[in-house]
Amino acid sequence: DAGITQSPRHKVTETGTPVTLRCHQTENHRYMYWYRQDPGHGLRLIHYSYGVKDTDKGEVSDGYSVSRSKTEDFLLTLESATSSQTSVYFCAIQRGDTEAFFGQGTRLTVV
Amino acid sequence: EDQVTQSPEALRLQEGESSSLNCSYTVSGLRGLFWYRQDPGKGPEFLFTLYSAGEEKEKERLKATLTKKESFLHITAPKPEDSATYLCAVQAGGSQGNLIFGKGTKLSVKP
Numbered sequence: 001d002a003g004i005t006q007s008p009r010h011k012v013t014e015t016g017t018p019v020t021l022r023c024h025q026t027e028n029h030r031y032m033y034w035y036r037q038d039p040g041h042g043l044r045l046i047h048y049s050y051g052v053k054d055t056d057k058g059e060v061s062d063g064y065s066v067s068r069s070k071t072e073d074f075l076l077t078l079e080s081a082t083s084s085q086t087s088v089y090f091c092a093i094q095r096g097d098t099e100a101f102f103g104q105g106t107r108l109t110v111v
Numbered sequence: 112e113d114q115v116t117q118s119p120e121a122l123r124l125q126e127g128e129s130s131s132l133n134c135s136y137t138v139s140g141l142r143g144l145f146w147y148r149q150d151p152g153k154g155p156e157f158l159f160t161l162y163s164a165g166e167e168k169e170k171e172r173l174k175a176t177l178t179k180k181e182s183f184l185h186i187t188a189p190k191p192e193d194s195a196t197y198l199c200a201v202q203a204g205g206s207q208g209n210l211i212f213g214k215g216t217k218l219s220v221k222p
Contacts, residue, residue: 033209040214041214042198042212042213042214042215043155043198043200043210043212044212045209045210048209058209090154090155098142098143098145098160098202099143099145099157099160100145100157100210101157102147102154102155102156102157103154104153104154105152105153105154
């Protein structure tokens with residue numbers, strides 16, 4: 001979706017290193033989300049934000065932190081990456097009352 | 112516990128062979144049911160939102176319907192370009208946009 005940009009698109013990192021993924025929106029939406037997608041599990045919510053500096057945990061938040069200092073940017077940080085965090089990460093924004101629109105994803109490999 | 116189950120996991124059709132995908136759900140107060148299409152290496156692409164039992168929505172060869180326990184995505188006379196993974200998700204009443212996803216149905220349409 002043209003209104004959401006994720007960076008980087010691909011990353012390989014070593015176990016124990018910190019990693020930050022960025023989600024940038026150009027549409028000024030209040031709600032932003034981070035999901036992970038794994039084979040056999042579908043998409044699962046990690047954290048979400050309902051405004052600047054307002055965030056909350058999702059289903060699989062352990063090992064992750066987030067920050068939102070500006071409306072347009074939502075950052076996901078893995079403080080100390082583990083192999084279980086190898087996944088594809090998707091950012092989403094909420095347009096309207098309920099509809100979520102997703103970015104193109106970041107493929108993260110932890111070796 | 113809110114839950115979404117999609118069936119079948121995979122479906123192979125010949126071009127022009129109509130069929131349906133199923134999404135059964137249990138949720139504490141349905142706020143919305145969503146269908147997405149996902150192509151390999153890309154983020155989910157929004158298709159439909161359904162809000163109440165009896166509601167139907169159409170887009171080209173796709174038609175989504177909703178009952179109190181399940182939703183169907185009907186594909187009429189599919190073409191090879193309809194090949195993708197179709198995801199179903201629900202949002203519970205009172206949740207702040209958190210979507211509960213099924214694991215998806217992988218559709219292959221052969222010419």
